[in-house]
Amino acid sequence: MRSRAKDLIYHHFIDKFLGKTGQYVGVEIEMPVVNLDKKPVEPDFAQAMFELLVDRFDFRPAKFTLEGFPIAVVKDNGDSCSFETSLNTLEFSMGRKRSIQEIAASFYNYLGALKKLEKKHNYRICGMGTNPYAQYANSTPLNTPSMMAKSEFLKRFTTHHDGEIFHSFSASTQTHLDISLPALPDRLNLLGKLAFVDGLLFANSLPFPHEQTSAWQAKLPLNLRQELENPTVCFRDTLWRLCESPNTEAYDQEYRSLEEVVNRLMDLKLFVVSDGKDRFKPIQPVEFSKYFADHNNLEEDIVCFRSLEPIAVSKYGTIEIRQTCTQPLAEIFIPTAFYTGISENQRKARALVDDFWRENKLEMTNSELRRKAVCQETIVQQATMNHFLTNLVAIAWEGLKKRNFGEENCLGRLIKGNNLMESPAKRQIRLLKDGLDYRDLILAYSEVEEKRERREPDGLSP
Template sequence: MSRSIDLLKKRYLENIKEKPDLFVGIELEYPVINLEGKASDIEVVKDLFRYLPSVLGFTIEKVDDFGNPIQLLDPVSQDTVLFEVSYTTIEFAFGRAESIQEVEKRFNFYMGMIQKKLGEANHAIIGSGIHPYWEKNENQPVAYARYQMLMAYLNLSRSKTNIDLHDYPQYGAFICGSQVQLDVSKSNYLRVINAFNQIEAAKAFLFANSEFSGEDWDTKISRDIFWEESMHGIYPENVGVNAKLFKDEADFFDYLNHSAIFTAERDGETYYFYPIRAKDYLGIPEIHAFALDGEEILLYPQEEDFQTHRSYQYQDLTTRGTIEFRSVCTQPLDRTFASTAFHLGLLLHLDKLEAYLRTAPFFTTVGRDYKFLRRQFSKKQLTDEEETAIVEFSKALLLLAEEGLEKRGKQEMAYLQPLRDKLGL
């Protein structure tokens, strides 16, 4: 086995338990808008982060280069409220919970405080996968090394003239997603990745919420294009829907070995460089890298650099023994937890889900190119035939998710109601 695969296995398999308890981990990102339709005032949002610790009892976990709080932690629940890439995006990363209701209760409490405070300055959080006034904002990264590195790395696309990438390397500052992490075991993590990879078309149909005003793209999920046609997507294995289902663990890690490493730390400084496949990384004698101020430097690959490896697949195996489902746009505020309930219910019914997917009529009609299907069923207009096929497929999945939640016995089925309404059930 290659050394790179060894290192990837160590990173991603170390914390997977054989029989984990099932907890729910939820991360929600939101744009903060100026209600007058102007650029968001980042001083208003910075001021919010100075105010929140006093009313919520959170501690300040991280500050930016100027001493402004950018990440707040509740020591009891382990909930975190932070800036995600820019000062106009707020993320709620909830500590692991036993039920969706627990998270919803805390979310509503935080939102009540936050919306009231933002409202005093005519600002608000809204449930959208893209900042509606992205064009008016500065779209600068938070003054913090990791975010500055990410934006600078994405900006390398401007010098990649031979590859067809979009013209919005600053997109990290204005797209927002809704992620859920669920515990998996050594024996089922690959099954989970494969099963959920097959349902991306339905998720595109059910959860699309990021139409982009800057281009005439025929999609309701511009986030997909931003990710895939940016520096993150130079190697297709690095991002989005997996191109294939995995036969076994070796097959999966071979795929992960084709994903990218693009950043490294030396003596507390963060550097970035053109992406290098994990499999090639240790064999490269030297790397032309950039410091955050743009200065060029030569780096020599080290095994420790695999500790910052991060792929952006939509079914993402994390270092915490969970799968993170990352393909859903931020949802309207009245359906915040529908996506969580959908994923959770299907995971609880994994055997039935797999059995259904083996013979689902949907795939007989449209084929099994999962990457293509995700893009196809996020289009703004579907044909009657496509609409019929995707609605039937989504209904079958929704019923499985409901059964799974019912079996779990925590009264979480109500969160699926917005999806029932959309599908006319």
């Protein structure tokens, strides 16, 4: 007989995978909102963006702060746009579709309209994984029941005693993949193995720039200040590692069964629960299995429970890939295309990955390999890594071709003969060394490229 906790995990997570065929894909896109006047984002500008979406695209207001300020708008087709933690990050959650092109067409339509508005107000919606003007931003959480509870959690149960959520300065492109239930453990294992590949291909979050004022630096937690000089190309990883929120660490073991996936979810912790009214309260983090062993704790307390792992099992019956930095806006769907193709062609991908591990005698965990990748440390010889990445991209391209939606075109720079090892973060470093002004770099990564050329990965074979 299953325990109550296990029943809840099945009901809210595992059963959502039943009947899935793997055809659909979803994307959440977080983007820093940058006031080029080097000031906090003004509420009037945030409201103007929502008003545009409501007036032109039939969105409707759906969520508000306790003062009644709108922070989310939605459409009947499942698309939504919101500020989740603060006004510093705009997020589009695109309703699941059969093809990436369907999602991209809607997203770039919305974004194109917002781009015209932002330039009038001297703002930019930016394609970077960390907010480049973080020191000028207001890091106070939005006054919503869930954010107030999370802020209170930081004050009471972590070393972040001011309650400011500094990892809200990070931005990611989160890909959701529909997976059949029997395939769930193996697909999680494969995607976990690719954590370092994500760091090599898609890292796009440098540490906060060195022009920060000492007063702003002094506000940061000490351990975060000490990390500012580390040569990472994925500062998002650092922000999440130091945020002291539960459920953020990667699972570095191989899942051998669905039962082990269930047990992992039950080992994750609740730290914000219902207060019994209309709001939430923080608690000392406690494992899901232990919390719901107490029948006095209500099922509704699960509402704020989720995995924040780099590769997560979501409540939507999807695998959610959370580890990917937001890309330059013209390249925003490249990671989604890559992971969709890999998932579609998972047998070849798994064989290639297993061969790479065996031939190079890799004995590090997924997390250790990820750290080496984003800290620009050598994992294998560059020629060997280039060969592996090239073949992996070819496998992704082949998987997308199998889907027969033309999505292989969405792989963009990965199939255009560019240096695969130059992630957007490394490109940032190169452009800055070449003399590009930091403000111009922000502008460049904020541009939307309308025209996308069709290319095939000539000479590549899985």
